[in-house]
Amino acid sequence: MTREDGTPRLTPGVYLLTREASPQFGSPILVRVIRELTDRHPPYGWTWIDCYQLDRHGDATEKRQLFVMPQGMRPVNVAPVPYAARRRPPRSRSAWAHG
Template identity: 85%
Template sequence: MTGRREDGTPTVKPGVYLLSRAASPQFHAPILVRVIRELTDRHPPHGWTWIDCYQLDRHGDAIEKRQLFVMPAGMRQVNVPPVPYAARRPPARSTR
């Protein structure tokens, strides 16, 4: 997140972010997203915004496109290096 609006609220820039309860109460389990853009045509309450993003899996691949209502001040930008397909391991399966 870089930059601020004239009223002092932060703006959301494209990138990868970790969203937890600090970004919104809806994230009781944190998720990783790749932000495409901030949806500036909507008029949320002060300190909140809408983002257009892709939710990412544990490898950093997009699994779902979403529009989310978040507090930019609670979003944590992260660096997610790509994981080559050859280095990926399937999740452990239950032996039940």
């Protein structure tokens, strides 16, 4: 699906944003797009999105509105990480003896 100007419409999902999506992403970020903000009239090839920035576990850390190029957004699959699996495993005694 595309807008009248030919810019692709975005569907909700998880995306990796790099410099290809906008120069502001010198350090890539992961976002969960809630919706494209279609009531705004950005220049050709750009759009506004409502999204949540995600941490390394896929949890939302901040709600944001971003100005991006849809063609530069890379969809990704992020499997949820159960809370129990997020803890670091305990270090063995041998690691303490040698370290």
